[in-house]
Amino acid sequence: MASAPENEKNASAPEKKTLTLKSMINNEEFVVDEHVALQSVTIKNMVDSDCAGDVIPVPTISGEILALVIEYCKNHANPSASEDDLKKADAGIVAKDIYTLIDLVLAANFLDIKGLLEVTSQKIADSIKDLPHQDVREIFGVENDYTPEEEAAVRAEHDWAFEGFP
Amino acid sequence: MDNVLGRDLISDLPQSIIETILTKLPIRDTVRTSILSTKWRYKWANLTHIVFDDKCGTLCNDKGPVKDNLFYSYYPCSKSQILVFGRRIQRHMSRKYSTFGCYISVAMYMTDDIAEHFEQSSSCNFAKFLGGVPCLERLIGHIYFTKYLSIGIQLGKPPITYSHLKVVELYQVSFEDMEEILVVLRLIVNSPSLEELQISGSSNVSAATEASDLDFGGKEYPTDCTFRLLKTVKMTDMSGVLHEMEFIKFLLRNSPVLKIMSITPSVYVTDYRINMLIELLRFRRASSDAEITFIQD
DSSP: OTTHHHHHHHHHSOOOOEEEEEETTTOOEEEEEHHHHTTSHHHHHHHHTTOOOSEEEETTOOHHHHHHHHHHHHHHHOTTOOHHHHHHHHHHHHOSOHHHHHHHHHHHHHHTOHHHHHHHHHHHHHHHTTOOHHHHHHHHTOOOOOOHHHHHHHHHHTHHHHTTOO | OOOSSOOOSSTTSOHHHHHHHHHTSBHHHHHHGGGSOGGGTTTGGGOOEEEOOTTSOEEEOOOSSSTTEEEEEEOOOSHHHHHHHHHHHHHHHHHHSSSSOEEEEEEEOOOHHHHHHHHHSOSOHHHHHHTTOTTEEEEEEOTTHHHHHHTTOOSSOOSOOOTTOOEEEEEEEOTTOHHHHHHHHHHHHTOTTOOEEEEEEOOOHHHHHHGGGSSOOSTTSOSSOOOTTOOEEEEEEEOOOHHHHHHHHHHHHTOTTOOEEEEEEOTTOOTTHHHHHHHHHHSOOSOTTOEEEEOOO
16 A cells, blocks of 8 residues: 555656757757657657657757747647637737748648648738738739739639729 | 738748648639739649638648549639639649549539529530549539539430449439439449449429429430449438439349449428338349338438
8 A cells, every 4th residue: 555655656747758859940959748749740750760869850940930839739739728728829829920920831831730730821811811912912022923914814814803903 | 911021932832831821711812812923823723622602712722532632612602703613623624634533522502593594504514524534433413513514415425434433422413303314314324333323312392293294204214224333322312203213213223233222211201201112112123132221210
């Protein structure tokens, strides 16, 4: 009977495995619980195939973005979070300027985190929804390389979609 | 949201990301991206899942496990959209799906007004829509799709044989409409690999009953036809009208390896069920293994 409390302790606090993610852009390191990091299919594949060392280098993603990604993964790894909580938390994560959103969508794509890819894409889509295409060009810095004749032809092909737009 | 640096943030993103973003936009906005620049002209056209909803819909990329699947949900809001998307779908299909096996699921929702407009267009929708996909493997047609295909259907030799088509599901087929029956017949008679057929009737019983004395003596059914591989047939929402029963009779008589013919009567049909059963008993079956199940709720 004397050993019972010890068993209980072991059961309630199993040793948590952690992984260290390192941004190769600014060498910032993040220590995260393994089950949090494994929401990234890319990281999971590395761990599963024993390709992951003590520190997992993450190329092309800055520390700032990686911190957001980890925040997302932590929220979604929390079993007691309600759907409502997660929605609010997701909205907070994607409430960023367009540069951050683009970096975030690229990070979600690279790390293969489907949920994050979805919410980030949704946010980007929402930010251009219903806007005239001239504004969309400006927001994303898209250069219009159509000749006026070509542009008119594209517009004519889908005239219904442009009804009511300048 | 202002891009103060002016560099292009989005045009060179991986196509999969661009598609994910495009799927989140209303279809009108997705189509409008074609005008951003020459790079954008056809980006939206690569999406393979088109869902039209009451707000003009959204486009989705293919989420299915099998590549080269095609899903269309069609909810046209106006005549011009119907025409534009009719053309678009045909072009899209003939470009992308003429050589690969594919899987098409279509839902069309029409108002009577639009259906009428369709009927005025004289060309054969069956040939237009299904004429360019000889490698079709599975076809699912939801509400109004059979009706859409029936418009302008011509008698005579069908354009192609669907030698890969194994599964056909057609929902809300009106058996009171001769031309819809012709669509179903033309499709299955020219699909020698057909294994599974599922059809739901239109639950509009009163119309069906009134129309049961249409001039339809079974002469439209080919006499020399055999469904060599057809194993499973599910007929649901059956109201037991003449044309439905004729159709079931035709399948039973010409399907030598049939295993299951399941028939579910429409919930609105109560008194007539026993008549359906009596009639079913009399039908000749080409397959001695065929089991007929009559499913009552």
